[in-house]
Amino acid sequence: MSQQLKLGSLELSSPFILAPMESVSDCAYRRVCWDRGASLTWTEMIRARGLTRNNKSTFDLIDTFDPEVLTGVQLMVANEKELAEALNKLERPTPHFKNIRAIDLNFGCPSPEVIRIGAGPALLKRKGKLETIFKTLSDWKKTTSLPIGAVGVKIRLGLNRLEQDQKVYLPLVELANEHLDYLVIHARHARQGSSEKPTWSAIAEAKARAKIPIIGNGDVVTREDWDRLSRETGADGALIARGAIKSPWVFRGLRGEGSGLPTSEAEIDAAQTQYLALAERYGTKPKFREWHHEGFRRMRARLHGEADQGPALPANEHMQ
Numbered sequence: 012m013s014q015q016l017k018l019g020s021l022e023l024s025s026p027f028i029l030a031p032m033e034s035v036s037d038c039a040y041r042r043v044c045w046d047r048g049a050s051l052t053w054t055e056m057i058r059a060r061g062l063t064r065n066n067k068s069t070f071d072l073i074d075t076f077d078p079e080v081l082t083g084v085q086l087m088v089a090n091e092k093e094l095a096e097a098l099n100k101l102e103r104p105t106p107h108f109k110n111i112r113a114i115d116l117n118f119g120c121p122s123p124e125v126i127r128i129g130a131g132p133a134l135l136k137r138k139g140k141l142e143t144i145f146k147t148l149s150d151w152k153k154t155t156s157l158p159i160g161a162v163g164v165k166i167r168l169g170l171n172r173l174e175q176d177q178k179v180y181l182p183l184v185e186l187a188n189e190h191l192d193y194l195v196i197h198a199r200h201a202r203q204g205s206s207e208k209p210t211w212s213a214i215a216e217a218k219a220r221a222k223i224p225i226i227g228n229g230d231v232v233t234r235e236d237w238d239r240l241s242r243e244t245g246a247d248g249a250l251i252a253r254g255a256i257k258s259p260w261v262f263r264g265l266r267g268e269g270s271g272l273p274t275s276e277a278e279i280d281a282a283q284t285q286y287l288a289l290a291e292r293y294g295t296k297p298k299f300r301e302w303h304h305e306g307f308r309r310m311r312a313r314l315h316g317e318a319d320q321g322p323a324l325p326a327n328e329h330m331q
């Protein structure tokens with residue numbers, strides 16, 4: 012049995028959360044992961060600017076159709092004005108927006124396009140600006156008509172090595188304590204790629220100052236990883252990204268229920284059939300379907316001991 016976790020007023024059945032992932036975390040795949048033990052899920056990063064400009068394709072990414080799967084929307088904002096306007100758009104009378112249970116702000120996306128507009132990790136050392144953004148989010152939570160249980164942010168350790176060494180992430184913990192319900196720490200700076208080792212000790216430093224739950228992120232895949240993360244850092248939960256691409260059963264493994272990998276082709280077939288039926292029902296965009304088609308193919312290949320071929324991750328700007 013794994014312990015429970017409370018974020019704001021959201022009671023999670025375990026500390027293991029599916030990460031926001033561009034081209035991966037669509038409504039159908041979120042359900043596949045939820046049924047296999049994820050306790051909270053996120054949409055992919057949604058650009059607040061697209062919402063404020065009434066961009067239809069941006070609105071279409073808010074695919075919170077399934078009321079049974081606890082789901083939050085992750086936004087990328089450049090400033091508090093954009094955030095307030097984007098949050099206001101979520102109050103539209105669109106039936107499935109009523110299923111949005113949490114809001115996360117992304118201060119970790121390393122895309123040059125995001126950094127150029129002064130958003131994402133470019134904001135990490137701007138404490139005054141961040142405080143205004145955090146406060147805008149928490150004030151909105153108090154008055155929104157949506158059933159929002161938790162608001163929080165996802166950060167990296169800095170824009171670059173220098174900022175990490177300066178520990179720009181630590182003052183954010185104090186701000187988060189005051190305004191937010193949780194803080195996710197992806198324990199890499201924004202110049203680091205996914206193959207580089209995360210600095211979990213930074214999560215421990217943040218945890219020592221935190222009055223809200225700290226969710227650790229970076230290279231947590233197995234139950235052993237979680238035991239070590241929780242022992243070394245005191246993290247209250249873990250956000251799982253690539254592990255859930257490789258195997259949606261990863262959440263069962265983290266809960267101590269099996270290996271976290273599929274054990275038969277029939278199991279993979281059932282998960283893929285479930286995914287395809289839901290993708291059909293929700294009108295899921297081709298970019299997600301194509302990626303998961305490849306993902307399930309690779310799960311079968313791995314089951315049969317074949318070496319991985321083709322790209323391990325969809326082309327995206329988050330993990331360069």
Ligand SMILES: Cc1cc2nc3c(=O)[nH]c(=O)nc-3n(C[C@H](O)[C@H](O)[C@H](O)COP(=O)(O)O)c2cc1C
Pocket residue numbers: 030031032033034035054055056085117119120165197205228229230231250251252253254324325327329330
């Ligand atoms: C394909 C892919 C897409 C991603 N998209 C997002 C995103 O939309 N928002 C975000 O905050 N992080 C995004 N990330 C980063 C992950 O959420 C996570 O922080 C990172 O992969 C480290 O976790 P892991 O070691 O479990 O993979 C993405 C990662 C991958 C692999």
